[in-house]
Amino acid sequence: MVIPGEQALAERGLRLTPQRMMILEAIEARDDHFSAEEIYAQVRQRYSHMNLSTVYRTLEILEQAGLVTQTDLGDGRVRYHWTEKSRHHHLICQGCGQVIDLEECLLAPLKETLRRDYGFSANIAHVTIFGRCAKCHEV
């Protein structure tokens, strides 16, 4: 069983520990935006000795490798997303909580402007923008 994440770890000279393999398996089974705590709980169902610190440390590595991206969905914890599953951004209404998904390309013009005018390579792979949706706008 070859998991894409395992190859990425090997390429970077990182060790393929059972813990990392279990975390990778858990993450790749998900399509949503997970927190460290959620992955911890998920893996613990099959391996009750999983450690939360290890999850945090592994997620940090995966993020550096570009396998997952972070975003702040406004609930006070970092949420991750498996990069290859879909590239997108979010709008979140501070009135009703509605979450609108945006295509990746929506931020392309901004990214291009920053690169052209400032030589700045913006790290905006997975952004959440807060505001008010049409329904909640009048409030």
Add this chain to the structure above:
Amino acid sequence: MVIPGEQALAERGLRLTPQRMMILEAIEARDDHFSAEEIYAQVRQRYSHMNLSTVYRTLEILEQAGLVTQTDLGDGRVRYHWTEKSRHHHLICQGCGQVIDLEECLLAPLKETLRRDYGFSANIAHVTIFGRCAKCHEV
């Protein structure tokens, strides 16, 4: 002595306490991006009984009133800025730490797109975008 902030408080039916007046005075004397702790320290030089919780609670109120805007400059605490002093955004290089200031209008096209295509009124008054500056790009 009439401080603009005081009027805004009155208009919202909020009380004009000595603590709030001192915090307003401290904030309006600043042109930079201050944290709650910094305002606390500043006010305490003249009124040693100032309380940190009061500062946090006051800043929350001022933010709701639109008198200050928040941003995350990447140092693990919320930083505020007196709205009327200048409207801008930031680029921060994760390589060398350089901070580039952006004119407010740089995000206008994005804001307009979100409003037109999604009916979404984005709350992006004071944004910090992380990435790599031209010098640090090759790394």
Add this chain to the structure above:
DNA sequence: GTCTATCTGCAAATGACTTGCATTCACTAA
């Protein structure tokens, strides 16, 4: 002046995340 909901002060709590350190173990080179 009186009244009362709002504010403040204080101390304790929160909670996501980090860290120090001893132990274990995945890789590598012989």
Add this chain to the structure above:
DNA sequence: TTAGTGAATGCAAGTCATTTGCAGATAGAC
């Protein structure tokens, strides 16, 4: 195969900005 070794894990404790519960104080209304 087998040591050898630096990297990774487990655990418990720490961090620290921010929040909160509550009792007492007070701004503003009448």
